[in-house]
Amino acid sequence: MKRYLFILLLCAWLSPAQAHKPSDSYLSLEVHGQQIEGQWDIALRDLDFAIGLDGNGDGALTWDEIRARHQAIAAYALQRLQVASDQGACPLKAVEQLIDNHTDGAYSVLRFQASCPGAAPASLAIGYTLFADLDPQHKGLVKIDSGGNTQTAIFDPDSPRQTLSLVAPDRLAQFGAYVKHGVWHIWIGYDHILFLLSLLLPAVLLPQAHQSTRSNVPQNPLPPAAESRGRTRRVRPQVLSWGLRGAFIDVLKVVTAFTLAHSITLTLASLSLISLPSRWVESAIAASVILAALNNLLPLFRGKRPVAAFAFGLIHGFGFASVLRDLGLPQGSLLASLLGFNVGVELGQLAIVAAFLPAAWLLRKTWLYRQVLTVGSLAIALVAAVWLVERVVDIKLISS
Structure with a gap:
């Protein structure tokens, strides 16, 4: 019993534990001078949990249900992302929303634009707090392309704000971020x-393995006196x-x-x-x-x-x-x-x-x-x- x-x-x-891929979102930024074009892939299952997408409650999301919540999705996500140059904030504006499939399910694809004040930024300060109040294990994987340079970073509730160089990406910091992500992923x-x-x-x-070799084991474990009397001794098997x-x-x-x-x-x-x-x-x-x-x-x-x-x-x-x-x-x-x-x-x-x-x-x-x-x-x-x-x-x- x-x-x-x-x-x-x-x-x-x-059984309820997530044996599949954990909660991640994928944020890509392309910087062209003062202009930024962004794409943010966020799992529909996470958005459904956060703001509710399943209008009829049948457990299955349809395109009509998701489209009806486009404004709510954009508002919820962009309120939890801040981008700024050294000259000031770069306001974000939603442009388009699509659906894409990743290895672990369907994702909402939010495309947006931003315009930074002043000259072309040399670095971007990013604040990322998506699902921070709902899932302490959520990660945001960020990629920034600027002038042929690529910088990556990983955001989570413990590290919601980072400043990333657009001129000389910090490869050591990038390496360390992925070491941390690998440890977290296996755990x-x-x-x-x-x-x-x-x-x-x-x-x-x-x-x-046989006590290393059988030659080390006595061929006759019985004492001579017992052998001469013809007696045998029962040896109880045991796991070594x-x-x-x-x-x-x-x-x-x-x-x-x-x-x-x-x-x-x-x-x-x-x-x-x-x-x-x-x-x-x-x-x-x-x-x-x-x-x-x-x-x-x-x-x-x-x-x-x-x-x-x-x-x-x-x-x-x-x-x-x-x-x-x-x-x-x-x-x-x-x-x-x-x-x-x-x-x-x-x-x-x-x-x-x-x-x-x-x-x-x-x-x-x-x-x-x-x-x-x-x-x-x-x-x-x-x-x-x-x-x-x-x-x-x-x-x-x-x-x-």
């Missing part, structure tokens, strides 16, 4: 975390524990394989060298979580967890790439952003491992850890199965 209750509680906690990517943890859970319980060094090496193999694989596909996908349909990628990620969790109950991988981590890591890399691909950075900026984002993902991963391994090692011989390994793995598989069905057929089984 306790096991079933544990499963239900874990499913209730995880709220529940499907990625559950996949990694499912592979790491058995690390501290694996037996040593790893040493901490052995557990660390096993974890290192799994994490390294996962890192290498998703770094390859993250790079290829972000550079637009390979592209896969988002639904296929998200469905495959959910399937990888199921298999990794079931491997703790059934020997699916048969001691080849690093190989499995590498194979599924290739798929997870496409999921990581969706954020950078949606931003549409040019090649020069993309390389720096890609490197920073990848470094951030690895730092986020290492933080998870650093928190997991000592705790798992201390609890490895307890009843609680065995329950987490078996019952927890089953619960993870069930939650991932819900995600898989949602992604394959594009429906929402459990509302968040």
Whole structure:
């Protein structure tokens, strides 16, 4: 009974969680002297939550419902964006609204214009507070093109105001912003975390490989006196524990394989060298979580967890790439952003491992850890199965 209750509680906690891409918006600014042309892609699901777009309450948004709220969308968004040059504020004016599809759904495309006072600005001060009062995890990914230079930045409720140079973009600051974004992305990517943890859970319980060699084990463990009397002794089987060094090496193999694989596909996908349909990628990620969790109950991988981590890591890399691909950075900026984002993902991963391994090692011989390994793995598989069905057929089984 306790096991079933544990499963239900874990499913209730995880199922509503956003296993898909988190809340982001994409703001692009093109500066031509004093004039600015902007495009702001904002998820319709976020706007619906903030100001209500579903007029008849049937859970499905139509073009007529969205068009009826164009004025409200523009007012809500532009009140939460301020652009200024060193000569003063650059008032924003909505021009057009469209709809576009990103990897995680439909977005409202708000096009606007601004005119800055005085001469052509050398820098822009941007204030970004979209959804700051509703979603503390929301991010605004901003790209500014000016005279062949591209500057990028990431805004969130903790850093709502930044000044960006239009003459000499701060590549170090851009790199740091994407490192931070990579860490944040892995920490709220529940499907990625559950996949990694499912592979790491058995690390501290694996037996040593035959005590290194069979030659070190005595061929006859019975004492001579017992052998001469023809008596046999029953030896109770037991699982040999790893040493901490052995557990660390096993974890290192799994994490390294996962890192290498998703770094390859993250790079290829972000550079637009390979592209896969988002639904296929998200469905495959959910399937990888199921298999990794079931491997703790059934020997699916048969001691080849690093190989499995590498194979599924290739798929997870496409999921990581969706954020950078949606931003549409040019090649020069993309390389720096890609490197920073990848470094951030690895730092986020290492933080998870650093928190997991000592705790798992201390609890490895307890009843609680065995329950987490078996019952927890089953619960993870069930939650991932819900995600898989949602992604394959594009429906929402459990509302968040």
